[in-house]
Amino acid sequence: MKFSHKLKKLAQPLTYRRTRRRLQRWLHPIRPGPLLAQIDQARLKDIQARYASSGHYAKYLDVAPQLKLNIQRVQDLKLHRSPPQQVLDLGAGAGFFLFVLKQFGHTCLALDTDEFPLFAEFTRLFGVDRKIWTIRAFERLPDLGKKFDWITAFSTAFQGRHMHSWQWGAKEWRFFLNDLDRHLKTGGRVVLVLNPAYSGEYYAPEILQLFLERGARVERETVIFPAKR
Numbered sequence: 001m002k003f004s005h006k007l008k009k010l011a012q013p014l015t016y017r018r019t020r021r022r023l024q025r026w027l028h029p030i031r032p033g034p035l036l037a038q039i040d041q042a043r044l045k046d047i048q049a050r051y052a053s054s055g056h057y058a059k060y061l062d063v064a065p066q067l068k069l070n071i072q073r074v075q076d077l078k079l080h081r082s083p084p085q086q087v088l089d090l091g092a093g094a095g096f097f098l099f100v101l102k103q104f105g106h107t108c109l110a111l112d113t114d115e116f117p118l119f120a121e122f123t124r125l126f127g128v129d130r131k132i133w134t135i136r137a138f139e140r141l142p143d144l145g146k147k148f149d150w151i152t153a154f155s156t157a158f159q160g161r162h163m164h165s166w167q168w169g170a171k172e173w174r175f176f177l178n179d180l181d182r183h184l185k186t187g188g189r190v191v192l193v194l195n196p197a198y199s200g201e202y203y204a205p206e207i208l209q210l211f212l213e214r215g216a217r218v219e220r221e222t223v224i225f226p227a228k229r
Contacts, residue, residue, distance in 0.1 A: 039063070054116075069096070089154075094118065109129050110129065191223070
């Protein structure tokens with residue numbers, strides 16, 4: 001099957017799934033007001049003032065849309081309606097996703113590089129535990145002292161960006177997914193939301209094939225793997 005045909009086939013049920021998720025968000029809302037009330041506003045204003053001219057990163061200073069985006073992520077995974085879970089977020093950035101999860105009793109760990117201090121400031125503000133680590137091809141993640149119910153990664157960059165002369169291929173992805181598996185509890189899930197690193201696509205044909213062979217549900221940039229047995 002040609003790659004374009006395979007992508008078209010994957011897209012067919014996408015509209016139905018997205019409509020269903022919007023309905024579920026409406027039926028089981030998360031109000032942003034109580035979440036905002038948990039943030040120390042004086043510390044937030046200080047961070048916003050000091051990083052106002054931080055270019056690309058300044059978008060994280062506008063808390064309301066960041067909360068909205070990550071509230072939707074939590075809703076789509078139904079983690080606001082689940083018992084307490086152990087969640088590892090790769091490339092957690094400012095930590096908004098984990099901040100929302102914490103309000104529902106989940107135990108969270110951010111794994112990220114330490115390239116820009118704004119992210120460290122936000123994770124401290126949110127009270128999110130953070131471990132500094134750079135994900136590299138064919139290198140295992142560190143021993144994190146426990147296993148997780150969920151491993152998530154949103155807008156990933158560790159596999160390369162579209163402007164890089166390199167991107168991960170299927171071998172790198174296979175090693176990485178096998179390594180994630182050892183950090184999962186039985187029944188644990190991996191959820192990836194990818195950047196379009198491959199000439200404007202979210203994955204190359206051989207990478208998509210790998211995801212499908214592993215039983216993943218692929219919805220454009222979102223890849224959800226089945227529960228670990």
